[in-house]
Amino acid sequence: MTSTTTQPRAGLWSDAVGARWRIARLLPAAGIGASTAAIVLSLLRGLLPVAFALAVSTAVGRIPAALAGGAVDLSGLWRALIAACGALIGLQLAEAAQKALGERLSRRVDGHMYARLIQAALSSREITPLEEKAVLDELGEASHELRFAFRTPGAAYAGLIALVGPYTQVAGFTVVVAAALNTWAALAVLTVVLLFRQGQRGGLRRYARVIRDVAAIRRESRYLRETAMGAGAAKELRIFGLTGWFADRYREVYLRTLAPVWAERRRIYLKPYLAYTLVGLTLTAVVLALAGRRAAGGALDLAGLALVLQAVMALLRLGEFYPDSDTQTQYGMNAATAISRFEAAMARHTEPDDPAAAGAAARIGTAPQIRFAGVRFGYPGADRPVLDGLELTLASGTCTAIVGVNGAGKTTLVKLLARLYSPTSGAVLADGVDLAGLPTADWQARIAVVFQDFVRYELSAAANIGFGAVGHLDDTDGIRRAADAAGILAALDGLPHGLDTLLSRAYDDGTDLSGGQWQRIAIARALFALYHGSSILVLDEPTAALDVRAEAEFYARFAELTRGRTTVLISHRFASVRLADHIVLLDGGRVAEQGTHDELVALGGRYAAMFTLQAERFDTDTPVESPDDAAQPQKVR
Numbered sequence: 001m002t003s004t005t006t007q008p009r010a011g012l013w014s015d016a017v018g019a020r021w022r023i024a025r026l027l028p029a030a031g032i033g034a035s036t037a038a039i040v041l042s043l044l045r046g047l048l049p050v051a052f053a054l055a056v057s058t059a060v061g062r063i064p065a066a067l068a069g070g071a072v073d074l075s076g077l078w079r080a081l082i083a084a085c086g087a088l089i090g091l092q093l094a095e096a097a098q099k100a101l102g103e104r105l106s107r108r109v110d111g112h113m114y115a116r117l118i119q120a121a122l123s124s125r126e127i128t129p130l131e132e133k134a135v136l137d138e139l140g141e142a143s144h145e146l147r148f149a150f151r152t153p154g155a156a157y158a159g160l161i162a163l164v165g166p167y168t169q170v171a172g173f174t175v176v177v178a179a180a181l182n183t184w185a186a187l188a189v190l191t192v193v194l195l196f197r198q199g200q201r202g203g204l205r206r207y208a209r210v211i212r213d214v215a216a217i218r219r220e221s222r223y224l225r226e227t228a229m230g231a232g233a234a235k236e237l238r239i240f241g242l243t244g245w246f247a248d249r250y251r252e253v254y255l256r257t258l259a260p261v262w263a264e265r266r267r268i269y270l271k272p273y274l275a276y277t278l279v280g281l282t283l284t285a286v287v288l289a290l291a292g293r294r295a296a297g298g299a300l301d302l303a304g305l306a307l308v309l310q311a312v313m314a315l316l317r318l319g320e321f322y323p324d325s326d327t328q329t330q331y332g333m334n335a336a337t338a339i340s341r342f343e344a345a346m347a348r349h350t351e352p353d354d355p356a357a358a359g360a361a362a363r364i365g366t367a368p369q370i371r372f373a374g375v376r377f378g379y380p381g382a383d384r385p386v387l388d389g390l391e392l393t394l395a396s397g398t399c400t401a402i403v404g405v406n407g408a409g410k411t412t413l414v415k416l417l418a419r420l421y422s423p424t425s426g427a428v429l430a431d432g433v434d435l436a437g438l439p440t441a442d443w444q445a446r447i448a449v450v451f452q453d454f455v456r457y458e459l460s461a462a463a464n465i466g467f468g469a470v471g472h473l474d475d476t477d478g479i480r481r482a483a484d485a486a487g488i489l490a491a492l493d494g495l496p497h498g499l500d501t502l503l504s505r506a507y508d509d510g511t512d513l514s515g516g517q518w519q520r521i522a523i524a525r526a527l528f529a530l531y532h533g534s535s536i537l538v539l540d541e542p543t544a545a546l547d548v549r550a551e552a553e554f555y556a557r558f559a560e561l562t563r564g565r566t567t568v569l570i571s572h573r574f575a576s577v578r579l580a581d582h583i584v585l586l587d588g589g590r591v592a593e594q595g596t597h598d599e600l601v602a603l604g605g606r607y608a609a610m611f612t613l614q615a616e617r618f619d620t621d622t623p624v625e626s627p628d629d630a631a632q633p634q635k636v637r
């Protein structure tokens with residue numbers, strides 16, 4: 001197994017203390033009143049079994065006296081028995097009440113933790129941190145446990161409070177043994193209990209680390225399971241006959257996860273268990289023998305003997321695994337720790353409020369000129385940059401088309417323009433102002449975009465369009481106008497609830513759209529953003545899924561849609577590209593050629609070759625040899 005399982009004890013213990021402290025600090029989220037009530041109930045659950053044992057042994061002690069001398073005096077016996085019954089009923093009630101209260105505390109805390117998790121995930125305007133593997137691991141662990149209500153931070157909170165019960169019992173019975181027998185015997189039994197607990201609870205702590213260490217394999221098995229069972233891949237799995245492959249691969253990966261886990265489980269639990277059992281049984285036998293000898297010698301009466309026997313039995317039972325607390329606290333604490341680490345990682349990426357930045361934003365016009373000045377950028381973990389000293393100007397209020405082979409970095413350029421990533425070096429400037437110095441949210445609000453992989457929100461059609469300017473969701477006229485301009489209004493009006501129809505099959509009255517219809521929705525969303533103040537329009541393959549007529553309609557209105565806006569169009573279709581005012585060919589992370597369509601064709605370079613190749617393909621039915629390597633499909637870097 002990996003080295004983390006063999007870390008020094010101090011690490012494990014300080015982790016354990018830190019994790020408990022992190023859970024205890026959730027008190028305000030859980031509510032002071034409810035938490036106090038739960039602690040009181042837990043204390044009762046600890047004290048009532050001790051009271052029961054005292055009452056029962058008192059009753060046992062009264063029996064000889066009650067029977068002696070013919071005249072049977074049962075009143076003392078009855079009193080003790082009634083007290084025992086009272087303790088028992090009280091215990092049942094306290095248990096039921098604590099369970100209900102624990103559930104409530106748990107839900108409150110989890111609601112708070114979910115809110116924190118979502119807030120942290122959305123706190124960074126850039127998406128870079130969400131692509132870092134270590135950050136993703138923390139997020140994965142936190143959200144995985146939160147999905148299973150049993151092992152959440154809330155369950156850990158309720159579980160920690162529930163622990164007050166058994167530990168109060170341990171203390172109570174230890175005092176009983178000390179008083180009835182002697183202090184050394186009490187300490188011996190206490191040692192046994194703590195040793196057993198260490199075996200169980202400490203083992204669980206180590207085991208949870210093992211589970212964490214196999215996170216990568218677990219992620220793979222989860223992926224295989226969800227792909228096999230989900231709707232997304234259902235078509236391909238069947239058509240390509242992949243169902244068997246997925247089932248076999250899942251079984252293999254699952255077994256690969258289990259093997260090290262079970263080996264560690266044996267190592268962690270078996271040997272310590274045998275050792276603790278040996279020590280435990282020996283000490284217990286000594287204590288019981290001592291009690292027996294005292295009783296035989298008359299130093300311990302019947303009530304005392306009954307009490308010691310009950311106390312020792314109860315204590316031995318308390319040296320076990322606590323199902324009400326242990327798993328919940330362990331995994332719930334891990335989830336809480338993962339959430340804290342995730343928050344810390346995201347906090348490193350949040351942007352401080354800077355009044356100077358807001359001032360700089362005011363210097364940018366409504367249709368700004370954008371300049372990429374020596375921009376270099378590589379994705380985290382990648383060894384080669386995608387953009388390598390890019391120099392490019394997008395003129396104010398005009399349309400620039402970006403072309404290039406697959407993987408040339410066109411979408412990456414757009415992501416940098418939208419400040420979803422920051423350049424590794426160099427700068428992106430809007431009207432001369434470096435975007436790095438602007439409040440990112442303000443800048444992003446100026447951009448309307450149709451991404452290549454736009455989002456299909458499982459919400460109403462109106463919301464899908466209105467999300468272009470979420471502050472104006474109630475602008476129904478604007479939403480209809482955008483839908484109309486994108487050529488989707490008639491189709492949406494034809495749905496069962498018009499624009500209020502939910503665009504998801506997951507709901508009874510929901511429906512799904514075709515790929516091209518979804519793309520029109522994405523276009524409508526960007527148009528709606530333009531209606532409400534965005535001035536930079538980015539279109540990344542905006543018509544890839546549209547039919548010929550819809551595409552022609554879209555480009556017929558292109559000049560009108562983009563007029564006065566700084567527009568970036570990415571497309572592999574040269575018929576659309578030629579509509580742009582300026583065309584840029586990206587290659588090797590830099591601008592290889594640029595100019596108008598006519599200029600580039602006259603230049604007779606790569607653009608001209610790619611254009612001719614595509615034009616010939618449309619003109620003839622026979623395949624055409626490429627005159628230039630750049631036009632051949634290239635491997636994705």
Ligand SMILES: Nc1ncnc2c1ncn2[C@@H]1O[C@H](COP(=O)(O)OP(=O)(O)OP(=O)(O)O)[C@@H](O)[C@H]1O
Nearest residue numbers: 379386404405406407408409410411412413636637
């Ligand atoms: N999130 C990411 N993490 C790591 N690498 C990425 C990521 N997105 C893209 N890349 C890599 O960056 C390079 C450029 O990708 P990009 O999507 O910008 O290309 P493109 O020119 O838009 O291609 P296409 O024409 O296929 O859409 C590719 O080599 C790709 O593998």
